[in-house]
Amino acid sequence: MAHTEHDADIVPVILGGDIGAYAIGREFHEAYGTRAVAVIQDPIGIILHSRIFEHERVETIGADDVRAALERIHARNPGKTLVVVTNSEPCIPAISAIRDELPYVVTPTPRPEVIEQVSNKDRFNELCRANGLDVPETELVRLAGTDPIAPSELPFPVVAKPALSPEYAHFINQGFKKVYFVERQEQLDELWRDLRAAGFAGSFLVQELIGGDDTYMDSITLYIDSTGTPTLFGGANVLLEDHAPAMLGNPVAMITAPMPGIWERCAKMLSDIGYRGFANFDVKRDPRTGRSLFFEVNPRIGRNSYYNCAAGANPMRFCVEDLVHGRRVEPVRIDNEILYTLVPTRLVRRYVRDPKLLARLDALIRAGRVYDPQRYRADAGLRRMIDVMLTELNQVRKFKRYYPEPTDTSF
Incomplete structure (x- = not known):
């Protein structure tokens, strides 16, 4: 896949401002010699001080702010296709909301109804089994409401993690972990209590611990x-x-x-x-x-x-x-x-x-x-x-x- 005469017709737009976003910008630069635009509140230093990036600041990564940012980028680059890529889970809902509204935008992000299928743990496990792929033993725990949560039936230690990352993202900023290693039922009960007290109403997965470093x-x-x-x-x-x-x-x-x-x-x-x-x-x-x-x-x-x-x-x-x-x-x-x-x-x-x-x-x-x-x-x-x-x-x-x-x- 050599350089093509159309390479100047694209503007890479990357929602996100971390190392993963820098890597995508570098991939575009290596392939097409184009500078990418990072759309984010505050990018990390390696993007802020980069020659291969521009930075389009947004207040939030909600659909309205992202749409306005894409419209501004398009106004500066009329006639070009914006290739919108994200590796940030919290940015995916904005892409889902606006992908069909702006005719000059293409994205390699899957459609929301398909994302929902693979993000739903039960459905994902079902799809894996149907295709000959093994999955760990998993329990789904719903934290919405106030009903008592039954003890886990899996042998301890277990691993606990959110079922859907986007709805959990801002709880990480409050000091909750991305993944929990749990040795006793009491620790699990305490985690459920803390999550509910913090206002988390999503679901968590409890999985068998697969050993190995x-x-x-x-x-x-x-x-x-x-x-x-x-x-x-x-x-x-x-x-x-x-x-x-x-x-x-x-x-x-x-x-x-x-x-x-x-x-x-x-x-x-x-x-x-x-x-x-x-x-x-x-x-x-x-x-x-x-x-x-x-x-x-x-x-x-x-x-x-x-x-x-x-x-x-x-x-x-x-x-x-x-x-x-x-x-x-x-x-x-x-x-x-x-x-x-x-x-x-x-x-x-x-x-x-x-x-x-x-x-x-x-x-x-x-x-x-x-x-x-x-x-x-x-x-x-x-x-x-x-x-x-x-x-x-x-x-x-x-x-x-x-x-x-x-x-x-x-x-």
Whole structure:
């Protein structure tokens, strides 16, 4: 997929202002040489001080403010198609609300009715089983109302997490965690009490704990084009995840790996329900049985989308060729092995206990096949590189505080 004469006809618009948003902007810049516009209240330093980004400030990420921002961007770029991408769960409702109102907007975000199907835990588990994908034992707990909540029937320890991320996002700002590791029923009862007292009326999932440290996690990235054909198949073995309470479960280092068989089943499951656009699956291999268990599918590209690009398949090309130019793209299955990391490699090495995996990691470091989306030569201004170094330093501090040593459950 070489550069096309139409590359100047697009304006990449990214809702969000974190590392994941920076990576998407970099992917557009690598593919088309275009600057992206970040639409967010306050972007992080590496976007604010970037040469490849403009910044369109909004008061909120509600539909009205986002619509007004897109209208302003369009007024400055008449005749161009705005390719609106987000990797931020709280921004998805705004895209759903306005996607069909503005004729100059295209988006690889799936339609709301399809998102609802994969976000509904019971339905997701049903779809997985129908496609030969295993899921952990799960209970759905509804916190709305005041009825007493029955004790869990799963053996402890268990994992508890919100069933729908968008409705929970602002509770994280109040000090609630993204994921809870729960050893006793009393702790679960206390969590339900605290959530209700804070006004949370959504649902939580209680799941069996699948053992194994971060290195048992896998990530899968897919793009399903507008005809329902899967064109991008990416996958990676996680080496290390973030352990700060608000970021828990976000990978910070991974090695790309092909996942034949699983890829096809995931893609078929999505195509069959009319899913179009990017999808990112969280999977964990059970150390006891070796089977892969599917936790969820995110209706977005994933914070670590750059691992696909580093391995030779730029995700933004698949989306632009499909949505802007209406061209069929030959499906790509990524089999090129690279190390993707947001943290210093010496930190990653400390947490990899499997000798075979450590040997793979060291071989990639020696071969110079190490990629960090923040470190981009075409965007290496001094102010931004200081931001990158401060971010990395902060990561080292966070691990010291929240996860000083690897554990057998990653909690």
